[in-house]
Amino acid sequence: MSKQIVFCPECRQDAKYSVKEKTESAELKGEVYEFTAQTAYCEQCGEEVYVAELEDANLKALYDVYRQKNEIISLEDIQAIPEKYNIGKRPLSLLLGWGEQTFSRYYDGDMPTKQYSEILKQIYADPAYYLSLLEKSKENLKSEKAYEKSKASTQRLLDIPVVEPQAKMDVVVDYLLSRCQDITPLSLQKALYYAQGFFYAFYRTYLFTEDCEAWVHGPAYPKIYRRYSNYCFDPIEGVDEVEASALSGEDQLLLDSIVKHVCCYSGKTLEAFTHTETPWVLARAGLPAEALSNRPVTKESIGEFFTLVKEKYRMLTPANIKDYTRDLFTQI
Structure with missing residues (x-):
């Protein structure tokens, strides 16, 4: 009392x-x-x-x-489902083919029908059943990320090894390696830098999330450097299989232009290009020429610079990247 x-x-x-x-x-x-x-x-x-x-x-x-x-699922079990499977209430409704707010109403206390109750009871009790529903009806979800998150959580419940999706930068690297001949680690670093900049210039979003750093030899992505550092000045071995499904048509169109109009130059030539460009120059401001540095060359600074380049050269499509790289080549 x-x-x-x-x-x-x-x-x-x-x-x-x-x-x-x-x-x-x-x-x-x-x-x-x-x-x-x-x-x-x-x-x-x-x-x-x-x-x-x-x-x-x-x-x-x-x-x-x-x-x-009446053997209806308890409210506590209903409320445990989203957390158990790492999925939102609205996405779960969509996954099950219900109205967008149906599961939310049940979560807030409304009584489900016997039919819907049986479905929810089986979902709560059987992760394998839920995983089969997730795979069968994933097209109902409006977010690939929601599907991936829920799938990974369910696989952990079932002690299934979780294969993490390949990072976007890694997919881009594999794509470049599969299409470039004799690309060295130095060339690859600069290709990533130009891909990031021109992708933002044309599509107003970033190709990948990572920032690079203002190293002595130009913009560099440390993770990629470490991965291929053992090649030194030698070409990196090509990649046979690429997760092309992770790249949109716009991604591939831009990357194909990078391969054709950027990767055609040597790594040292591309290094010279970057030494004339604002993102690297500003990031290195005040440093001696040979000083080591991990100062960031942010993707925002890269995006802003190449947006101006696109406007200056009146680029209409990624194929026009050749006008810029040819101009730089005549100046070094």
């Missing part, structure tokens, strides 16, 4: 109340059900007082009895 404060209409003032449990009955969907209810009483006059939280709890108690008697 607990003591709290509530307004008592009989006493006409705030008063402490006590809570007592008793068995009550109520009609729900044409049948009468008994449940344990909690009732509040004013400690001064002994009259029953209204407490909203208790009324909500009593309604839930009635619904819980109904669910048990």
Whole structure:
């Protein structure tokens, strides 16, 4: 029994109340059900007082009895499903082919039909069943990311090794290596830099999320440097298989132009190009020529610079990248 404060209409003032449990009955969907209810009483006059939280709890108690008697999934199990499978309420509704707000209503306390209850009970109890639904109906989801997150969480529940999706930069690297002949680590670094800049210039979004650094020999992506450093000045071995499905048509169009109009130059030539460009020059400001540095060349600075380049050269398509690289070549 607990003591709290509530307004008592009989006493006409705030008063402490006590809570007592008793068995009550109520009609729900044409049948009468008994449940344990909690009732509040004013400690001064002994009259029953209204407490909203208790009324909500009593309604839930009635619904819980109904669910048990009619074998309907419990509210607690419904509310555990999104966290268990790492999926939002709206995406789950879409996955199941229900109305967008259907699962949200059940999550908030509405009673599911017997048919929907059976589906939810099986989902809650059987991760393998949920995974099969996820694979079968993933097209219903409007987000590839939602699918990947939920799939990974479900695979962990089933002790299935999770294969993490390849990072976008890694896919871009594989694509460049599969299409470039005799590309060295130095050339690859500059190809990534130009791909990032021109992609933003044409499509106003970044090709990948990583920033590069202002190294002595131009912009460099440390992760990629470490991966291929053992090649030194030798060409990197090509890649036979590429996850092209991870690249959009726009991605491939831009990268094909980088291969044709950037990768045709040697790594040292591309290094000289970058030494004339604002992103690297500003990032190295005040440093001696041979000083080591991990100062970032942010993707924002790269995007802004190549947007200006696109405007200056009046580029209409990625094929026009050749006008810029040819111009730079005549100046070094």
